[in-house]
Amino acid sequence: MKNSFFHSIKIGNLDVTGNIFVAPLAGYTNLPTRLLYRKQGASIAYAEMVSAEGLNYNFGKSVKLIDTCNEDKLLGVQLFGYNAERFISAFEKIKNENFDIIDINCGCSVKKIIKSNSGAALLKSPDEIYRTIKGLKELTDKPVTLKIRSGWDLQSINYTEVYDAAEKAGAALITLHPRTKSMLFSGKADWQHIKQLKQYSKIPVIGNGDIFTADDAVRMFEETGCDGIMLARGIIENPFLIEEIIAKLTGNIYIPKSHEEKLDAAVLHCRKLEEYMQNSERAMVEFRKFFHGYVKGLPGVSNLRSVVNTIKSCDEFAKTVDLYKERILVRN
Ligand SMILES: Cc1cc2nc3c(=O)[nH]c(=O)nc-3n(C[C@H](O)[C@H](O)[C@H](O)COP(=O)(O)O)c2cc1C
Numbered sequence: 001m002k003n004s005f006f007h008s009i010k011i012g013n014l015d016v017t018g019n020i021f022v023a024p025l026a027g028y029t030n031l032p033t034r035l036l037y038r039k040q041g042a043s044i045a046y047a048e049m050v051s052a053e054g055l056n057y058n059f060g061k062s063v064k065l066i067d068t069c070n071e072d073k074l075l076g077v078q079l080f081g082y083n084a085e086r087f088i089s090a091f092e093k094i095k096n097e098n099f100d101i102i103d104i105n106c107g108c109s110v111k112k113i114i115k116s117n118s119g120a121a122l123l124k125s126p127d128e129i130y131r132t133i134k135g136l137k138e139l140t141d142k143p144v145t146l147k148i149r150s151g152w153d154l155q156s157i158n159y160t161e162v163y164d165a166a167e168k169a170g171a172a173l174i175t176l177h178p179r180t181k182s183m184l185f186s187g188k189a190d191w192q193h194i195k196q197l198k199q200y201s202k203i204p205v206i207g208n209g210d211i212f213t214a215d216d217a218v219r220m221f222e223e224t225g226c227d228g229i230m231l232a233r234g235i236i237e238n239p240f241l242i243e244e245i246i247a248k249l250t251g252n253i254y255i256p257k258s259h260e261e262k263l264d265a266a267v268l269h270c271r272k273l274e275e276y277m278q279n280s281e282r283a284m285v286e287f288r289k290f291f292h293g294y295v296k297g298l299p300g301v302s303n304l305r306s307v308v309n310t311i312k313s314c315d316e317f318a319k320t321v322d323l324y325k326e327r328i329l330v331r332n
Pocket of ligand 1 (some may be wrong): 023028107108109208209210230234
């Protein structure tokens with residue numbers, strides 16, 4: 001299939017060559033992992049969300065979350081916080097760092113974040129969102145974007161109201177994950193909300209929520225008319241999803257990865273984390289979160305899984321993978 005869904009996109013003053021976005025994923029979208037997603041063709045990747053208060057009070061620790069390099073392009077930095085002045089003072093501290101887009105988190109529904117009136121709690125205050133974006137726009141030429149849910153709960157769906165405030169303040173793009181805060185991750189993302197927002201919006205609308213396969217990606221474009229898609233859990237569950245989607249959208253045949261290729265990619269990911277973190281044990285702990293995605297569907301994998309949970313270094317992991325290849329894969 002070839003269609004016009006995969007295309008360039010303009011975000012404020014930025015010309016972006018494609019429209020497949022990697023979501024901000026706390027605990028996942030670190031620098032080496034973003035670079036792997038970029039190799040597959042992701043046009044924009046967001047770093048893990050960063051606390052505005054963290055930047056205000058403990059700059060050194062928080063700024064590490066937006067560590068980057070020249071190949072890490074285009075980079076979105078996302079802040080979470082509760083109040084325009086605090087967002088602005090946090091932004092002042094990072095405005096000279098190397099990134100391309102600044103995003104305001106209006107969707108995180110984790111208890112601790114909501115308790116501090118941040119994340120999806122901001123949906124209750126479109127005025128605060130307006131003041132935040134307006135304030136940031138006065139400080140930077142970089143596009144200011146926002147990522148939202150549909151509303152606080154089913155009785156208070158207000159994504160158009162939030163959009164109005166953001167667009168009036170000068171937002172360059174809006175991403176909608178069409179669940180409410182109360183739904184957390186339950187039920188289904190209601191893509192009709194993305195369709196309605198796209199029809200209403202003057203700025204690009206990025207569709208997010210429940211894209212787990214290349215067919216889901218096509219359906220998201222078909223059913224909503226969105227300008228681009230943002231991938232989140234889908235790329236954790238299937239680390240090759242981006243290239244699968246791009247192949248489908250560009251009319252190329254996707255050759256699924258062999259078992260060996262999946263395992264080699266897993267070892268490479270682990271090594272990249274090790275290289276970046278300069279600590280093999282910590283890298284291995286970090287990598288465990290990604291491991292299950294690489295080995296889904298491989299034969300006799302439960303034993304490999306339990307061994308991986310006890311392994312303390314990337315060398316040990318590489319050796320374990322070699323043994324598994326010799327003992328299990330040659331027989332299958
Ligand atoms: C582990 C994890 C971490 C997340 N971290 C963030 C984050 O830092 N900022 C944010 O806006 N959303 C975050 N999200 C939400 C995702 O970006 C996305 O909106 C949500 O998972 C819906 O998309 P999906 O159905 O494709 O997973 C996170 C989700 C998960 C599962």
